Amino acid sequence: MDALLIHGGSPLDGEVRISGAKNAALPILTASLLAAEPLKLANVPHLKDISTVLALLGHMGVRVTLDDKNHVTLCGESIPNKEAPYEMVKTMRAAILVLGPTLARFGEARVSLPGGCAIGSRPVDLHIKGLQAMGAEISIEHGYIHAKCKRLQGARIVMDMVTVTGTENLMMAAALAEGATVLENAAREPEVVDLARCLIAMGAKIEGAGSDIITIHGVDALHGAEYSVMADRIETGTFLVAAAMTGGRVRATHAQPDTLDAVMSKLGEAGAKVSVGPDWIEVESDGRLKSVDVRTAPHPAFPTDMQAQFMAMNTIAEGAASVTETIFENRFMHVQELRRLGANIEVSGHTALVRGVPRLDGAIVMATDLRASACLVLAGLVAAGETTIERIYHLDRGYERIEEKLTQMGARIRRVH
Numbered sequence: 457m458d459a460l461l462i463h464g465g466s467p468l469d470g471e472v473r474i475s476g477a478k479n480a481a482l483p484i485l486t487a488s489l490l491a492a493e494p495l496k497l498a499n500v501p502h503l504k505d506i507s508t509v510l511a512l513l514g515h516m517g518v519r520v521t522l523d524d525k526n527h528v529t530l531c532g533e534s535i536p537n538k539e540a541p542y543e544m545v546k547t548m549r550a551a552i553l554v555l556g557p558t559l560a561r562f563g564e565a566r567v568s569l570p571g572g573c574a575i576g577s578r579p580v581d582l583h584i585k586g587l588q589a590m591g592a593e594i595s596i597e598h599g600y601i602h603a604k605c606k607r608l609q610g611a612r613i614v615m616d617m618v619t620v621t622g623t624e625n626l627m628m629a630a631a632l633a634e635g636a637t638v639l640e641n642a643a644r645e646p647e648v649v650d651l652a653r654c655l656i657a658m659g660a661k662i663e664g665a666g667s668d669i670i671t672i673h674g675v676d677a678l679h680g681a682e683y684s685v686m687a688d689r690i691e692t693g694t695f696l697v698a699a700a701m702t703g704g705r706v707r708a709t710h711a712q713p714d715t716l717d718a719v720m721s722k723l724g725e726a727g728a729k730v731s732v733g734p735d736w737i738e739v740e741s742d743g744r745l746k747s748v749d750v751r752t753a754p755h756p757a758f759p760t761d762m763q764a765q766f767m768a769m770n771t772i773a774e775g776a777a778s779v780t781e782t783i784f785e786n787r788f789m790h791v792q793e794l795r796r797l798g799a800n801i802e803v804s805g806h807t808a809l810v811r812g813v814p815r816l817d818g819a820i821v822m823a824t825d826l827r828a829s830a831c832l833v834l835a836g837l838v839a840a841g842e843t844t845i846e847r848i849y850h851l852d853r854g855y856e857r858i859e860e861k862l863t864q865m866g867a868r869i870r871r872v873h
């Protein structure tokens with residue numbers, strides 16, 4: 457199993473090219489199930505989660521090709537196999553995204569229930585309830601969601617909680633339903649908007665994506681399209697925090713500053729200098745940071761996927777601050793590992809109180825989930841001496857060539873087998 461070795465203490469300096477967003481690419485790839493014609497995509501990141509979903513789509517019958525310009529073309533002309541097996545869903549919950557499009561186009565789908573997950577129970581009840589409201593008959597058999605329908609019917613669906621993939625699944629299903637569907641209390645995340653844009657390019661009729669009410673007027677069929685996936689706002693945010701923590705200067709290029717308001721404002725509050733251009737963000741810092749309180753909530757508030765990285769930043773900032781997680785239970789697994797590096801953190805329920813310490817010390821730590829791994833990389837970049845991060849396969853699910861990108865900016869980091 458691979459590990460990362462980091463020698464802390466070098467300020468980052470330079471430019472980093474941001475990759476396409478994993479969480480936008482995943483639903484957009486599954487949108488290929490909605491049309492018989494090819495969907496040609498640019499800016500799809502090279503990540504483990506992306507290969508998992510491509511393998512799943514291939515297993516179902518989508519023809520996937522990659523050209524020399526790194527465009528991914530998906531042709532869902534015929535889908536002989538309308539099933540997502542447990543082996544594939546268990547490694548990546550987002551595989552649930554094949555449910556809505558497959559059911560809407562073919563009137564049938566079987567998708568394994570995702571198992572437990574390191575960051576909480578994460579049920580999919582709202583995906584199921586929404587499809588039932590549109591007329592699907594759904595049963596749970598042998599650990600599989602078995603969904604059937606004639607043609608889905610438009611419906612008004614008020615979602616009990618804000619769910620990102622839930623909104624995406626229902627939006628894709630509604631694109632081919634008969635009549636209008638209104639999703640209320642919909643997720644407003646930029647990735648939902650990116651999916652809506654791609655669906656519109658395929659001929660869907662969608663209004664209001666980016667607000668909490670999305671209206672979808674169903675059409676009989678979608679067609680092929682070309683689309684470029686948005687920039688990854690979480691990757692961007694992670695590199696910006698790295699600049700602030702190491703007392704360096706990083707310009708993230710090919711980024712989308714309008715998707716990072718909450719993160720940039722917190723970095724400013726911490727004392728870093730943040731500048732913005734049309735498609736870049738630059739953070740400069742002398743490394744002397746103030747602790748900042750963080751409370752995660754659905755977009756446009758502070759993203760849960762940046763919580764662990766800001767926790768890492770607070771461990772070496774001046775003063776004390778609280779970090780409150782409101783989206784997922786059990787998303788503080790990085791706390792114990794940060795403590796191994798010398799951090800002072802107390803957890804009470806959904807809130808962690810972080811008291812800044814003068815320095816962290818390198819140690820062996822273990823990555824437990826994707827964003828927790830990113831937080832350990834950040835801590836390792838400032839810890840004195842050597843930090844070894846084990847189980848970095850989590851990191852490979854969501855960060856493209858992270859060690860190369862950091863090395864280019866002066867970090868001393870390498871992968872060992």
Ligand code: UD1
Binds near residue numbers: 479577582584761
């Ligand atoms: C997506 C992101 C993930 C991010 C999360 C929150 C993708 C592939 N992943 O995950 O990186 O951390 O949004 O921004 O886009 N819930 C239910 N019932 C449901 C669905 C969700 O109770 O049917 C709950 C979850 O347990 C959680 C909350 O709703 O407490 C939000 O989850 P959700 O937005 O669905 O997260 P994902 O879409 O899985």
